[in-house]
Amino acid sequence: MDDGSPPGEFEDVNEAVGAEWEAETTPYERVRRVIEHAYDPVSAETVAEEARTAPKTARKHLNALATEGFVETENGDHGGTLYRRSPESLVVEQAAEILERVSTDDLVARIREMRTRLGEFQSEYGVESPEELTVDQTNHALAASESESDDPDPETIREWKTLRRNLAFANAALAVGNAERFVDDDRRSGDDGVPV
Numbered sequence: 001m002d003d004g005s006p007p008g009e010f011e012d013v014n015e016a017v018g019a020e021w022e023a024e025t026t027p028y029e030r031v032r033r034v035i036e037h038a039y040d041p042v043s044a045e046t047v048a049e050e051a052r053t054a055p056k057t058a059r060k061h062l063n064a065l066a067t068e069g070f071v072e073t074e075n076g077d078h079g080g081t082l083y084r085r086s087p088e089s090l091v092v093e094q095a096a097e098i099l100e101r102v103s104t105d106d107l108v109a110r111i112r113e114m115r116t117r118l119g120e121f122q123s124e125y126g127v128e129s130p131e132e133l134t135v136d137q138t139n140h141a142l143a144a145s146e147s148e149s150d151d152p153d154p155e156t157i158r159e160w161k162t163l164r165r166n167l168a169f170a171n172a173a174l175a176v177g178n179a180e181r182f183v184d185d186d187r188r189s190g191d192d193g194v195p196v
């Protein structure tokens with residue numbers, strides 16, 4: 001219902017949303033959600049502030065997440081522990097999302113297409129990776145005085161890097177899918193073998 005008064009400040013809206021999030025979730029859920037997007041190391045205090053909880057509580061949940069492999073820890077400049085999302089947990093999450101959306105047959109076909117496209121990049125530019133291409137471009141620019149360059153633009157390098165990253169995730173998804181299939185087959189056959 002509109003009472004004719006002007007809308008409140010954005011801070012009021014943000015506080016209301018934050019309070020609702022806090023009321024509907026546990027501190028563990030909020031800490032996990034905050035650290036899910038922490039690819040650079042952050043302190044427990046930073047996580048606590050964003051997760052609307054106490055630093056001691058955040059640290060407890062971050063340490064539990066580290067034990068689970070979801071979080072990596074490292075020593076900060078002043079001796080404190082810093083936390084960030086582990087690459088392994090990101091790969092597993094991405095693989096699971098891919099497997100939910102794409103069949104194994106489609107995934108194999110997409111992997112083949114991505115490998116072909118990567119081969120085209122490598123053939124076209126005569127290097128194995130976008131990083132090598134960047135080095136070659138820099139060396140060429142330093143050596144050339146006024147010659148025109150037909151080197152790729154930054155968008156091409158970004159596309160190559162994205163393609164390579166997507167291929168890595170697709171390969172991981174295929175590996176996870178195959179491993180899950182073998183685990184399911186072993187369960188059905190009653191195999192009590194020791195996993196390698």
